[in-house]
């Protein structure tokens with residue numbers, strides 16, 4: 318990105334994701350167009366103030382504009398906006414949606430993100446890589462992921478109040494909510510997704526640098542909305558694997574019936 322990027326002056330935090338540069342670039346071109354429109358309209362306004370001042374035009378003219386400059390300008394703006402949409406926004410969107418299949422093959426980390434009033438719970442599939450069955454009837458509170466421990470796939474699943482993901486590997490976050498509509502937003506990753514009750518909607522990105530940051534809720538969801546800042550850490554792949562293995566093993570120990578009986 319060059320030093321004349323409007324996105325640099327907008328207070329947007331540094332980008333930490335593989336696709337984020339494209340988002341910033343789109344923000345840049347949209348702002349350049351808006352700056353051009355602002356300057357153009359301001360000059361036109363000033364021109365009108367001088368050209369049509371009362372002292373030079375004592376008699377009103379009712380015929381109006383006879384040339385087609387304004388039509389040509391309007392067509393120019395339409396073409397520019399079409400270029401923004403077709404040349405920048407659509408390819409960016411295509412990149413996001415068409416890579417869904419290839420992301421699956423790149424050893425992604427999968428996490429269920431559960432929003433609630435007012436915070437986030439993270440559900441990891443554990444060492445087997447398979448999420449346990451979810452039973453909404455088993456939820457003991459609105460922070461509960463509702464993992465059904467009768468499903469063997471769920472025994473090694475673990476939950477965390479902090480999102481930890483490895484650097485350089487795609488992260489697929491399935492966004493859902495236990496109560497109202499929230500919006501899971503990670504600004505340094507240039508990504509966000511609405512959390513809709515009863516639905517799990519995937520969003521994915523690849524962090525390209527280590528980072529400790531906060532995630533926020535991007536949808537006004539109640540009086541505690543402003544406190545919905547969660548913690549997120551992008552760590553090395555080895556540190557992530559070690560952490561996930563440790564968490565998974567300790568949850569497996571806790572969830573396995575024989576172990577529980579033996580410790581009683």
Ligand SMILES: [Cu+2]
Pocket residue numbers: 499500534535536537538539541542543545
């Ligand atoms: Cu909120």
